[in-house]
Structure formats: C-alpha cells, structure tokens
Amino acid sequence: MIPSIDDHLSALYRLRRFGIKLGLATISRLMRGLGNPQDRFSSIHIAGTNGKGSIAAFLSSVLAHGGYKAGLYTSPHLVRFNERIQINGRPISDKDVAQVAEAVQRIYTQGEPPTFFECATAMAFCHFASERVDWAVLETGMGGRYDATNVVHPEVSIISNISMEHQEYLGNTLAKIAREKAGIIKRGSGVVTGTRQKSALRVIEQVATEKEVPLYRLGKEIRIRKNKEGAFTYLGIDRRWPRVKIGLIGDHQVTNAALALGALELLLEKGLHLTDEAIYAGLARTRWPGRLEVLSRKPFILLDGAHNPSAVRTLKKFLKNSNAFRRLTMVVGVLEDKAWKPMLRDLAGVADRMILTRPQYERAADPYELASFVRPLKQDLVVMPHLPDAISLALEQTSAADAVCITGSLYTVGDARAYLGKHSQIIIPP
Numbered sequence: 155m156i157p158s159i160d161d162h163l164s165a166l167y168r169l170r171r172f173g174i175k176l177g178l179a180t181i182s183r184l185m186r187g188l189g190n191p192q193d194r195f196s197s198i199h200i201a202g203t204n205g206k207g208s209i210a211a212f213l214s215s216v217l218a219h220g221g222y223k224a225g226l227y228t229s230p231h232l233v234r235f236n237e238r239i240q241i242n243g244r245p246i247s248d249k250d251v252a253q254v255a256e257a258v259q260r261i262y263t264q265g266e267p268p269t270f271f272e273c274a275t276a277m278a279f280c281h282f283a284s285e286r287v288d289w290a291v292l293e294t295g296m297g298g299r300y301d302a303t304n305v306v307h308p309e310v311s312i313i314s315n316i317s318m319e320h321q322e323y324l325g326n327t328l329a330k331i332a333r334e335k336a337g338i339i340k341r342g343s344g345v346v347t348g349t350r351q352k353s354a355l356r357v358i359e360q361v362a363t364e365k366e367v368p369l370y371r372l373g374k375e376i377r378i379r380k381n382k383e384g385a386f387t388y389l390g391i392d393r394r395w396p397r398v399k400i401g402l403i404g405d406h407q408v409t410n411a412a413l414a415l416g417a418l419e420l421l422l423e424k425g426l427h428l429t430d431e432a433i434y435a436g437l438a439r440t441r442w443p444g445r446l447e448v449l450s451r452k453p454f455i456l457l458d459g460a461h462n463p464s465a466v467r468t469l470k471k472f473l474k475n476s477n478a479f480r481r482l483t484m485v486v487g488v489l490e491d492k493a494w495k496p497m498l499r500d501l502a503g504v505a506d507r508m509i510l511t512r513p514q515y516e517r518a519a520d521p522y523e524l525a526s527f528v529r530p531l532k533q534d535l536v537v538m539p540h541l542p543d544a545i546s547l548a549l550e551q552t553s554a555a556d557a558v559c560i561t562g563s564l565y566t567v568g569d570a571r572a573y574l575g576k577h578s579q580i581i582i583p584p
Contacts, residue, residue, distance in 0.1 A: 198312070254281045275303055399438050483505065
C-alpha cells in the first residue's frame with residue numbers, strides 16, 4: 155500500500171516527541187545523505203525575535219516579481235504543513251511533500267532520528283534543490299547558531315530585532331540571545347539589522363567584525379521617512395526609493411520592509427538584477443496571513459499571531475490607534491512556554507472583553523490557569539477551552555460596530571482560520 159500524504163505527515167508529526175534539540179550534527183548528516191541540496195541555490199537567511207516571516211515574505215515576493223524562482227521556508231504553518239515550503243507564493247504540493255519526506259526518511263532511518271524541525275528543514279532544502287530555485291529565503295526556527303537552517307552560506311543575513319525569548323535555550327540576557335542569533339552571520343555575506351539595544355547591537359557588531367562582513371543598521375546606514383499617504387521613503391546605503399507602498403498593515407511592517415530593502419540593496423551591489431518596478435510591485439503585493447490580517451470590516455475581525463510581549467505591544471498599539479470599532483472582544487490562546495503574563499496584561503488593558511481558550515497544540519497553556527492571572531485585571535472574562543466555541547461566542551455577541559481580535563499564538567490563529575473558513579460566511583483568503 156502506497157503511503158498517503160496523511161501517512162507521511164503523521165510520521166513527521168511523531169518526530170515532535172523528540173522536542174527541541176539545538177545543534178547541526180543531525181541536519182548536516184541529512185544534508186550529506188541528500189547530496190548537500192543547500193549548496194545548489196543562493197540563499198537569504200533571517201533571524202530575530204519578531205518580523206522574520208514578514209521580511210521573508212517581502213523578499214520572496216520581490217524576487218518572484220523580478221523573474222526569479224524564489225523558494226520560501228518559514229514556520230510555523232497556519233492551517234496546512236505545505237504552507238511552510240513555497241515557491242513563488244505557491245505551497246508545495248501533497249505529491250511533492252510525499253516525495254521529499256520519503257527521501258529524507260531514507261536517510262534518517264540509518265541513524266539518530268531528527269526532530270520535527272530538522273526533518274522539515276531537510277525536506278524544504280531537498281525540494282528547493284530538485285525544483286532548481288534561484289533563491290531560497292529562509293527563516294530560522296529558534297536562535298540561529300544551532301538552528302537547523304544554519305547549514306547554508308547565505309549571500310546576505312538579516313537579524314530583525316532582539317527581545318527576551320526562549321531563555322532556556324538561548325540565554326537569559328539580550329547579549330546572549332544576540333550571540334545565538336548572530337550565529338547566522340557568515341564570511342563573505344553582509345548583514346542587515348534593526349536591533350537597537352546597545353548590549354545586543356554590540357554583540358552583532360563584534361560578530362560582524364570577526365567575520366569581516368559589513369553591517370548595516372536601521373536608523374544609521376539605513377533610514378526611512380514615513381509619508382502622510384501611507385507610503386514611506388527608503389534612504390539606504392547608496393540607494394533611495396521614494397513613495398514605497400507595502401501590502402501588509404501596521405507601522406512595524408514599514409520597518410520590516412526597510413530591512414528587506416536593505417538586504418536587496420546589498421544583493422544589487424553583488425550583481426542581482428532587479429528593476430525598481432519589480433521592487434515596488436513585490437512589496438505592494440506581499441501577503442502574509444495571520445499577521446494583522448483583517449478578515450471583515452463590519453464587524454471588524456482581526457487575526458494576529460502575536461506570541462511574545464514585543465509582538466503584543468505592536469498589536470496593542472495598532473488596536474489603540476484604530477477607529478474601526480466601538481467595543482473589542484479578544485479571543486486569546488497562548489503557549490505555556492511563552493512569557494504570557496506580560497502578554498495578557500497588555501491585552502487586558504486594551505480589550506473590553508476577553509475570552510480565554512487554547513489551540514490544538516500540545517504546548518498550549520491551560521486557559522483556566524490563564525484566567526486566574528487575568529481575573530483581577532479584567533472583570534468581563536470568559537473561559538472557553540474549545541477554540542471554535544470561543545470564536546462562536548465572540549461572533550454571536552459582537553455587533554457590526556464592534557470588533558473581535560483573535561491572537562496569542564500563530565497556532566491559535568491557524569486553528570481560527572481553519573474554523574472560520576469552514577463555519578462562517580467570512581471569505582478567508584489563501
């Protein structure tokens with residue numbers, strides 16, 4: 155009997171029992187067994203606490219609009235595994251998932267089994283090589299130095315920003331976390347960063363000096379000037395792009411787009427051929443589901459995968475500045491290993507009502523435990539452990555003048571997207 159796509163994905167998800175194992179030994183073994191596919195395409199490597207996926211989406215869109223065959227590898231997916239591995243905006247097919255899964259499985263059965271992320275990364279690199287992509291835009295899973303994606307030698311590296319996260323793996327100071335993320339910097343490739351904190355930036359500068367690569371910083375060598383009409387002007391190292399418009403909403407996406415433009419500027423200096431038309435069109439047509447994604451205007455329904463305090467502060471700022479609704483209901487599900495207390499404190503401060511729930515994921519936090527923390531902060535509080543019930547309640551009790559925001563984790567947003575696509579009148583874009 156030929157294994158189905160569900161069989162392959164079930165085997166892949168069973169690898170989650172091995173948890174997180176940072177290190178490059180296993181992924182390097184997989185790459186050797188597959189003929190080192192990571193060496194058969196040019197790559198852009200992105201690390202950082204927030205914004206990695208958006209930057210990757212901007213870059214892959216621009217490259218595709220410029221006529222290149224552009225691979226995109228990100229995590230996690232929202233609804234289907236296939237979303238993690240894309241070429242020119244199109245997710246990998248079920249047939250190709252099965253093919254690369256079988257290829258990787260033949261290698262790892264000969265030694266220590268990989269983690270889920272190591273296997274998925276090997277599958278992505280194998281697919282990109284077999285499809286002969288020109289470029290692969292790669293988002294790290296965690297950290298950078300020992301992340302499975304760090305077997306590539308990129309043309310340019312990007313470190314979006316640094317905040318406290320995954321301290322049990324990356325360290326308990328900004329400097330230590332920066333050291334891990336700066337591990338993606340390689341000799342012969344420039345690096346662009348939006349990092350501002352002195353201790354973290356100092357580490358990135360040290361690593362860039364050690365690797366003898368140029369470092370370009372947002373706010374220094376790269377600057378932006380926002381325009382009233384919602385566009386911005388990019389003032390870079392040697393280039394200037396006025397009246398840039400982007401397809402993603404939120405002030406933070408202007409920063410992410412500027413970092414993408416900084417990376418493109420370095421690549422243009424290296425000989426990349428891109429017209430200004432391709433750059434403008436690629437940025438304007440970028441789509442990245444689940445990040446300040448507006449599904450409806452009346453009522454105002456917003457999905458945002460904010461999963462750490464910094465991302466929640468960005469969401470809070472957006473909601474406070476919005477005039478699109480009267481009363482706000484927050485549907486919140488978080489993971490237990492995140493810094494959920496400051497997240498919930500900020501969300502409680504902007505919500506009129508909170509419904510605590512959980513996504514279908516083994517690391518999801520118990521909403522009743524969350525409620526014990528939130529109850530002193532928010533009187534109008536409901537606990538509904540089943541996410542579809544939480545969404546249904548929120549929508550039933552929301553008028554056309556009100557808003558529902560579903561947030562706390564990309565897993566929460568992914569489950570919400572899948573449910574709304576099947577059980578509501580809302581049109582969910584691909």
